[in-house]
Amino acid sequence: MKLTINEQVHELNAPDEMPILWALRDVLGMTGTKFGCGKSLCGACTVMLDGNPIRSCVTPVKAAENKSITTIEAISEQKTGQAIQNAWIENNVPQCGYCQSGQIVSATALLNANPQPNDEDINNAMSGNICRCGTYNRIRDAIKQAANKLEADHEG
Amino acid sequence: MKDKIANISRRNFVKGFALSGLVLAVGLPGLSTAAEAKQYGRDGMPHGWVDNPLVFVSIAEDGTVTIVAHRSEMGQGVRTSLPMVVADEMEADWAQVKVVQAYGDEEKFGNQDTDGSRSVRHFFMPMRNVGAAARMMLETAAAALWSVPVSEVKAMNHKVVHEASGRSVGFGELAQSASKLPVPERESLIYKDASDFRYIGKSDMKLADGEVIATGQTEYGMDIRLENMVYAVVAHPPAYGDTLASYDDKETLNVPGVIKTLTLPSSAPPAVFNPLGGVVVVAENTWAAIQGREKLKIEWKAGPNSDYESAAFREKMQTSANQKGGKVLRQLGDSYQVLEDAEATISADYYIPHLAQAPMEPPVATAYFKGDSCELWAPTQAPQASRDTVAKWLELKPEQVKVNVTLLGGGFGRKSKPDFLVEAALTSKALGGKPVKLVWTREDDIQHSYFHTVSYEHLQAAFDENGKTQAWLHRTVAPSIASTFDASSVHQMPIEIGMGVVNIPFSIPNIQLENPAAENHTRIGWFRSVSNIPHAFAVQSFISEMAHQQNRDHKALLLELIGDDREIDPRMLRDEWNYGESPEQYPLNTGRLRRVIEHVTETANWGKSLPEGQGQGLAAHYSFVTYVAAVVEVKVSDDGEVSVPKVDISVDCGPQVNPERIRSQVEGACIMGISLAMLGEISFKDGVAVQNNFDGYQVSRMNEAPAEINVHLMPANSYDDPLGGVGEPGMPPIAPALCNAIFAATKKRIRNLPIRYQLEA
Ligand code: FES
Numbered sequence A: 001m002k003l004t005i006n007e008q009v010h011e012l013n014a015p016d017e018m019p020i021l022w023a024l025r026d027v028l029g030m031t032g033t034k035f036g037c038g039k040s041l042c043g044a045c046t047v048m049l050d051g052n053p054i055r056s057c058v059t060p061v062k063a064a065e066n067k068s069i070t071t072i073e074a075i076s077e078q079k080t081g082q083a084i085q086n087a088w089i090e091n092n093v094p095q096c097g098y099c100q101s102g103q104i105v106s107a108t109a110l111l112n113a114n115p116q117p118n119d120e121d122i123n124n125a126m127s128g129n130i131c132r133c134g135t136y137n138r139i140r141d142a143i144k145q146a147a148n149k150l151e152a153d154h155e156g
Numbered sequence B: 001m002k003d004k005i006a007n008i009s010r011r012n013f014v015k016g017f018a019l020s021g022l023v024l025a026v027g028l029p030g031l032s033t034a035a036e037a038k039q040y041g042r043d044g045m046p047h048g049w050v051d052n053p054l055v056f057v058s059i060a061e062d063g064t065v066t067i068v069a070h071r072s073e074m075g076q077g078v079r080t081s082l083p084m085v086v087a088d089e090m091e092a093d094w095a096q097v098k099v100v101q102a103y104g105d106e107e108k109f110g111n112q113d114t115d116g117s118r119s120v121r122h123f124f125m126p127m128r129n130v131g132a133a134a135r136m137m138l139e140t141a142a143a144a145l146w147s148v149p150v151s152e153v154k155a156m157n158h159k160v161v162h163e164a165s166g167r168s169v170g171f172g173e174l175a176q177s178a179s180k181l182p183v184p185e186r187e188s189l190i191y192k193d194a195s196d197f198r199y200i201g202k203s204d205m206k207l208a209d210g211e212v213i214a215t216g217q218t219e220y221g222m223d224i225r226l227e228n229m230v231y232a233v234v235a236h237p238p239a240y241g242d243t244l245a246s247y248d249d250k251e252t253l254n255v256p257g258v259i260k261t262l263t264l265p266s267s268a269p270p271a272v273f274n275p276l277g278g279v280v281v282v283a284e285n286t287w288a289a290i291q292g293r294e295k296l297k298i299e300w301k302a303g304p305n306s307d308y309e310s311a312a313f314r315e316k317m318q319t320s321a322n323q324k325g326g327k328v329l330r331q332l333g334d335s336y337q338v339l340e341d342a343e344a345t346i347s348a349d350y351y352i353p354h355l356a357q358a359p360m361e362p363p364v365a366t367a368y369f370k371g372d373s374c375e376l377w378a379p380t381q382a383p384q385a386s387r388d389t390v391a392k393w394l395e396l397k398p399e400q401v402k403v404n405v406t407l408l409g410g411g412f413g414r415k416s417k418p419d420f421l422v423e424a425a426l427t428s429k430a431l432g433g434k435p436v437k438l439v440w441t442r443e444d445d446i447q448h449s450y451f452h453t454v455s456y457e458h459l460q461a462a463f464d465e466n467g468k469t470q471a472w473l474h475r476t477v478a479p480s481i482a483s484t485f486d487a488s489s490v491h492q493m494p495i496e497i498g499m500g501v502v503n504i505p506f507s508i509p510n511i512q513l514e515n516p517a518a519e520n521h522t523r524i525g526w527f528r529s530v531s532n533i534p535h536a537f538a539v540q541s542f543i544s545e546m547a548h549q550q551n552r553d554h555k556a557l558l559l560e561l562i563g564d565d566r567e568i569d570p571r572m573l574r575d576e577w578n579y580g581e582s583p584e585q586y587p588l589n590t591g592r593l594r595r596v597i598e599h600v601t602e603t604a605n606w607g608k609s610l611p612e613g614q615g616q617g618l619a620a621h622y623s624f625v626t627y628v629a630a631v632v633e634v635k636v637s638d639d640g641e642v643s644v645p646k647v648d649i650s651v652d653c654g655p656q657v658n659p660e661r662i663r664s665q666v667e668g669a670c671i672m673g674i675s676l677a678m679l680g681e682i683s684f685k686d687g688v689a690v691q692n693n694f695d696g697y698q699v700s701r702m703n704e705a706p707a708e709i710n711v712h713l714m715p716a717n718s719y720d721d722p723l724g725g726v727g728e729p730g731m732p733p734i735a736p737a738l739c740n741a742i743f744a745a746t747k748k749r750i751r752n753l754p755i756r757y758q759l760e761a
């Protein structure tokens, strides 16, 4: 099977039902996407499939055929992704950091769809991503900071 | 600092300073005899501390300064906070510093047990010594280079300068010659003046690992990949103490990618850090192993805990908590008599269930057994205990086992217990020395934790006719962590009763503290802030109940109970532990407790009028030699939904080394405190944890986080003052402050955690 990940085509030797998460991590060695629950409950494994955030732990590779996967490793190639990453670094968002790949992918997808989210929009988009360390308030601030920065860049 | 977390062993470390095993100070508490004075703080920890710059610092000729982080990074920021102390004291430029992680070797690095909110508290001074010694060696080398007296040169931001001649030389150029100099005696070290600190105490420090985390390049235990590595998961016995009777793996072996199955030995109690036993499925990838495990047909032999049931156990605890007696922990005056005679009395019971730490990265370990040695890579909070335990199980010497410490995707106490490393090591050995990554799924993590204990707390108080509190009675019932090490233990240990039962600083004339027995039916372990969770919840809720009954302002009553500003010797409170710290250096200071209460109530505008359905709650708690008070504001909707608009937390942890990470730890503790209060519960049925993933065992999500968390740090007098803990003490006051706020908002008193649906009409 052929999988397009971060704009590169990979030849994958894996069963159709294998979740994208394990294909990325164990077969292709891309470990930026994390395993947290395996049941679509925590968001640690979030990647983009044709731009939409999905839980890669429950999405079989078959579903990604002829589609395009974007992972944390390439999120900086999107303007929003880079702005989100910068805001994360600027605000010292992470604690242990383990959830943050998923948080950053979800936040990037949010800003792609809604460049100026309010608190409720942020809660709705981000509540699928658990952070056991409790970095939620900083995530909120960082998303707003990235949104404002992108808007300022756009206007400027 | 773009590099992945790197282990010293994997890089050429000997660029500037030579690595040497020279150890300047090592405490050996294990060898101390009764005749010797008791050792406290860092001196009292296994293998004590090391402050040799040759162990912790190396300088490359290009000027890169490499600093060893010897404590495990699990989100508390220790890979930033301790190396930046070294960098600051040695005048290194943080931008040219690289942090490398130490492997497990306490003789070399000093104590590495990353728990008890101790890392910065114990290693601030040793790391200053490391930095000061390195700086002085560089200065001596520069002085020799220019043939000028060392008093005329000064290290400044990665250079040594000679002001008189305007010359300067970079650290990199000095590395070779400095490394040949003797390490200065500890007594001769000259420290920087605190006013010259560049990083210590500054609020704008960037995380050592911030960039690699944001770009997904970090290497957690879960991310280790070795050549020819296979993957494994374990089918663990369902109840603690169950053992394997037989199993059929026919269907398992038909799963594509599954290589084989094998068994792990189960261990007789006590649990210690031993593996639970079960069936291992080895596969070409994690997913195949998980699929294969689902296909196993296993017969388990029921053990002694297979009828553990939370509701029944709760009743048992309730009965003991409501009976006079049990081990007396402290007695002052005659509380029983006063309670009997008093005008007014009050009594309440509180229940706090088991909890699972549930770090975002489940336990995982990679092991490579090589016959007469074994190398492991794991997210462990206890590198040396990991090494010792693995060695014991492999029948090797600890020197034959190497434990590489990866980044931890959270720990919270779970990763202090190296049972999962033992499983990986035994599996690699059983595979004839193949490298194996053994992964715990979330289900394994939540069902086979070393759980936070389950507690039942009974409190009574008596008042005189003026409303003055005359008697206090607290019976605390909970299986003890001691049972993990001695299966027959039924009483709480000094470390548990010293977490808010005996060391309550209340000036009440009659105090009775008792601990009835409670047996364990599962593995009990540390969870961030440990027994402070139930004790603070009960005590701080009860004081709010007392205030309400007596028509008193909660804050006023709390301050009255605490009484005059004074320093209490913890031994006077029958607290023999005192978080391992010296009672002289760390007395319980009621003035500091009062100060955080006054500060937080003032900033939160305590007593302000709020609309219907909203309320403020207060709680204050002393733990890990740090003083914390919190005011939580809640909003409860008509259908009982709780939201938290604002939390204010005032913290006195003594001198602040990395205020930015202190704030982040307290913010995190606040969310975790709200999480356990609102949702946290592990309950048992037929010996098995009922919850098994984040659907059953829920934790707070962003929509449940407070809209605002304000952390206020109390200034300390000087960096010579004793440091307090940071990672844990933020948590205990949160649950009681939240429930006190709910009472203020709704007049409904929460005495059983979690809150969940209790407020629904
Ligand atoms: S690992 Fe996929 S949602 Fe948790």
Ligand code: FES
Pocket: A094, A095, A096, A097, A098, A099, A100, A130, A131, A132, A133, A134, A135, B075, B360, B409, B410
């Ligand atoms: S930063 Fe640790 S789980 Fe989010």
